[in-house]
Amino acid sequence: MRGCISKRKNGTYAYTIEMGKHPETGKRRQKMKAGFATRKDAENALAQVLADLGRGNYVEDTKDTVQEYYTKFLALKRPQLRPGTLKTYKWLINYHIIPKLGQIPLAKLTPHHLVTMYEKLRVECNLSPQTINHVHKVLHDGLATAVRHEVLQRNVAALVQPPKIPKTKMNVWNEYQLVQFLEYAKPYRYYMLILLAATCGLRRGEAIALRWVDVDFSKGTITVKQSYTRGEKGHIFQEPKTKAGIRTIALPQITIGALKRQRALQAQDKLAAGADYNDHGLVSQTKKGLPINPYYFEARWLDMVRKSGLPKIRFHDLRHTHASLLLKQNVHPKVVSERMGHSSVGITLDRYSHTYGVDYGAAERLDDLLAYEKKSL
Structure with missing residues (x-):
């Protein structure tokens, strides 16, 4: 050579x-x-x-531009990604990466290009640090794939730190506020979804997708096996992302009673709709047996919270409220982690460490220990 x-x-x-x-x-x-x-x-x-x-390590860089490469990359990722994730990839690539970097040859992409783009996304597009981090992850994934496939020598995204995501204070209700809201929400049609989030820690998509076959009245449990989530075209049912997402949760009596009343309500719906009832076997359905539209429900939720007069929280914050209240009652973090479907107890402890507040009990126990040691000297 x-x-x-x-x-x-x-x-x-x-x-x-x-x-x-x-x-x-x-x-x-x-x-x-x-x-x-x-x-x-x-x-x-x-x-x-x-x-x-x-x-034998030489790689001849591709002549593709960023736009040409990431268009091919999307096609490559299509069978590998869940529909909702694929839709996010398409949005980030088509609306942020290609408009800002599309005409640059992929092989000439530098860390400076990425740093400049992230600053423009922050200042000109007013994107949050979290969204810019998502852009970075997709860029990194695409460039890492190019390196693995030997069409690029290096992944410049690995040399760039995306903006730090600031920790935000989690909004939750205390036990008195939760009791007040549950009493207020009881007459509403979608009360069951609210109760599943508040007493079982279910996500919105998990609560909507819960089926009667997943309810075991004899054992007093539900098993979370699927979620109703965003796909490329509308919403679809799919299994949770991780094994931890498929979980069995013990029900409090308030939820068991509500589930029994829910069955009676659905029987009335079937009778009223007759042949128009399209039963999907879900615990919570429309009057004609269809899955509940998540966006419609979210609008109803915001309206209910506003009318209740309680501090405004997101529906997802009911899940956080569930975890926080259990930890305040000294339920073991491992148990809380399993109810929430977290992949590790570390996620639970990191996310809800604020729940414990100032641990005066720990200080008192140290005093007792040191006092005992002092006496034994």
Whole structure:
């Protein structure tokens, strides 16, 4: 393998490498790279390429632009991603990555390009640090795939730190506020969804997707096996992301009683709708047996909270309220973690550490211990 250095008319330097004959056409192949400021820079780059070729590590960078590559990348990821995640990937690529970086050759993408883009997304597009982190993750995933497939030498996203996501205070209700709201919400049609989030820690999609076959009245449990979530075209039922998401949860008596009343309510719906009833077997359905639209329910939730006069929280915060109240009652974090469907107890402890507040009990126990040690001296 041979290479040489040449000076160009504009005063910069280039290297040219003899790559041997093409295996199919038999024609001579050469690789040239220009734009080096000094001969020394060109010589160093040539030496590195020749060394990579000698070790079999050389990768010839793709000629695709960022737009061309990430369009192909989306097609590659389609069978690997859940529908909701794929929709997020498409949105981040088509509305943020391609408009800002699309015309840049992928091989010439630098850390500076990414840092500049993140700042523009923050200032010009008013995106949150969390959304910019999502952009970074998709960029990183695409570039890492290019490196693995040997169409790119390095992943420049690995050299860039996305904006730090600030910790936000979690909004939860205390036990008195929760009791007050549950009493207020009892006459509403979608009370069951609210109760499942508040007493079992279910996510919105999990509560909507809960089926009667997942309810065991004899054992007093429900098993979370699916979620109603966003797909490419509308909402779909799918299994939870992790094994921890499929879980069996013990029911309090208030929820068991509400489930029994819910069955009676659905029997009335079936009778009233007659042949128009399209039963999906869900614990919570529309009057005609269809899955509840999450966006419609979210609007009803906000209206209920406003009318109740209680502090405004998101529906998802009922799940946080459930975990916080259990931890305040000294339920073991492992048990809370399992009810919530967290992949590890560490997530539970990190997310709800504020629940414990100032641990005066720990200080008192230390006093008792040290007092005992002092007496024994």
